[in-house]
Amino acid sequence: MSVAVRVIPCLDVDAGRVVKGVNFENLRDAGDPVELAQRYGVQGADELTFLDVTASSSNRETTYDVVRRTAEQVFIPLTVGGGVRTVEDVDKLLRAGADKVGVNTAAIARPELINEIAERFGRQVLVLSVDARRVPDGVSTQSGFEVTTHGGKRSTGIDAVEWAIRAQELGAGEILLNSMDADGTMDGFDLEMFSAVRREVGIPLIASGGASEPGDFTKAAQAGADAVLAASVFHFGKLTIDQVKRDMAANGVEVRL
Numbered sequence: 001m002s003v004a005v006r007v008i009p010c011l012d013v014d015a016g017r018v019v020k021g022v023n024f025e026n027l028r029d030a031g032d033p034v035e036l037a038q039r040y041g042v043q044g045a046d047e048l049t050f051l052d053v054t055a056s057s058s059n060r061e062t063t064y065d066v067v068r069r070t071a072e073q074v075f076i077p078l079t080v081g082g083g084v085r086t087v088e089d090v091d092k093l094l095r096a097g098a099d100k101v102g103v104n105t106a107a108i109a110r111p112e113l114i115n116e117i118a119e120r121f122g123r124q125v126l127v128l129s130v131d132a133r134r135v136p137d138g139v140s141t142q143s144g145f146e147v148t149t150h151g152g153k154r155s156t157g158i159d160a161v162e163w164a165i166r167a168q169e170l171g172a173g174e175i176l177l178n179s180m181d182a183d184g185t186m187d188g189f190d191l192e193m194f195s196a197v198r199r200e201v202g203i204p205l206i207a208s209g210g211a212s213e214p215g216d217f218t219k220a221a222q223a224g225a226d227a228v229l230a231a232s233v234f235h236f237g238k239l240t241i242d243q244v245k246r247d248m249a250a251n252g253v254e255v256r257l
Contacts, residue, residue, distance in 0.1 A: 002254045006046035006227035007217070007241050008206065009234045011036055012053045013082075016062045018235065019053065030235040034069045040234065041074040043241040046256060048074065049176070049229060051102065051129075052082030053151075064096045071097025079127050081176075087116050094121065102176060104129040105149045108156060108163075111170060118171025127206075128172040132160035132193060133180040145193050152180030164197045174204035176229065182210025184232055189220045198224040214239065214247030221253040 011018045011033050018030040030036070037048055048070070052063045060083065067080055080093050081102020090101045107113050107128060117126045135146045141159035148154055164175055177197055179190035189207050198205055204226035211217055211230040220228050233239040245255040 003226070004046075004254045004256045005221045005225065005248060006206075007044075007244050007255070008047045008049055008079075008227050008229040009036070009040045009045050009241070010049045010051065010208065010229050010231045011235075012051050012231060013063065013066060014053050016066060030231075033066050034073060036235065037070045037074045037078075040241065041076055044245065044256070045076060045241050047077040047079065047227070049079045049081070049102070052080075054082075064092065067093060067096040067098055081127065081129050086113075087120055090117050090121060090125070094125070100125050100127050100173070102127045102129045104131065107167070108147065108149060108158065111166065114167055114170040114172055118173070123171045123173040126171065126173045127176050128164075128167045128174070129176045129178065130160060130164060130167075131178050131180050134193070143196050145196060148180055152183070160193070161196050161200055164201050168201045168203050172203060174206060174226070175201065176206040176208055178229075179209035183208075185210050186212035186232065188212060188216045189228075191219060191223050194220065194225065195223050212238075214244050217244045218248045218251045218253060221248055222251070 013033050018033050018036055077099040079100040079102055080098040084101055084103050085106040093101050131148050131152055132145050133148055135141050135144055143159050143161040145160035147156045147158040147160050147163050179193055182190050187210050189210050194207050206227040206229050207220040207225040208229040211233055217228045245257055248255050
């Protein structure tokens with residue numbers, strides 16, 4: 001029996017509001033996170049992802065409050081990421097109502113954090129968020145894709161495929177693979193980058209960055225995505241979750257309608 005591909009709206013939260021831009025710049029307000037979460041729960045989202053895009057210490061309590069209020073109103077799995085640096089951060093978010101926690105920059109700085117989280121809470125709790133792009137001139141990686149930090153602004157020189165393999169070995173439960181080149185552009189998912197990672201890792205992969213039409217989601221699922229994630233097309237009403245799922249179902253992809 002095949003496992004249904006999940007459709008996940010992503011809410012980038014800044015100071016308690018959902019925002020969205022292109023390549024993490026020129027952010028504009030997209031609404032109240034709890035209201036949007038409720039809407040997506042009714043529409044049939046399989047999960048929700050919250051990313052604290054500023055993740056400053058002064059903003060952290062705001063994030064906990066948003067998570068608490070959302071968990072009280074919406075009864076689908078909730079992943080929360082942004083600024084997670086320690087096992088204690090994970091514990092606090094789970095206590096606030098998160099089902100999974102996303103880790104990014106802190107794991108790059110100290111990869112053993114992945115193992116520590118998996119050992120304490122189980123690997124199913126840990127989503128490794130990977131912001132990757134095609135390597136620019138002057139940077140060389142084996143796959144041609146590199147991991148970035150700070151919203152795609154900083155190069156790490158780390159090969160994206162090799163990092164995904166190592167994260168799986170350390171205990172990551174799934175990987176959220178976000179194309180920084182495609183983020184917010186609505187030009188479609190970077191299937192070449194996604195396929196390069198898919199060939200090498202067996203844990204669930206979430207495709208993110210660039211979705212515009214229902215067919216974009218279907219192509220990602222056919223390329224092996226276990227879940228597809230998007231923000232702008234859902235927040236601003238270009239697509240509904242039902243439209244995306246029906247296109248996938250019509251093309252032979254298993255979904256929960």
